[in-house]
Amino acid sequence: MGDLTLNFSRWEFKCPHCGRLVGPTIALVTMLQRARTGQCKPLHIVDSYRCPAYNKSIGGIIGSQHLLGNAADVSPFFATADQWERYGALGIGFNDSGVTHVDMTPGWHGLRFRDQH
Secondary structure, three states, X not given: OOOOOOOOOHHHHOOOOOOOOOOOOHHHHHHHHHHHHXXXXXXXXXXXXXXXXXXXXXXXXXXXXXXXXXXXXXXXXXXXXXXXXXXXXXXXXXXXXXOEEEEOOOOOOOEEEOOOO
């Protein structure tokens, strides 16, 4: 039982580098819960909020939605891009290991990208 939604808690969204928490946005958590419920399987948050130092150290982009608590990298191969769109993700990307980046960036509806980590 989570403290944000049925399946998600705040601690899952903290920066893995410093433990600070910004967000997650209501839109992000709602979309992730919809995906978790729709897929009927656990969804692991690899990372969500990133402090600027951590984002820079892993090669994250300037202006990343991770800096705002508006993005999450989640379990590899959890859902297809089409499924993520149905759950409400606005930005969707996959890296070579299958980890999926999803975000709620307004105006990016339908955008799919190779890797935005």
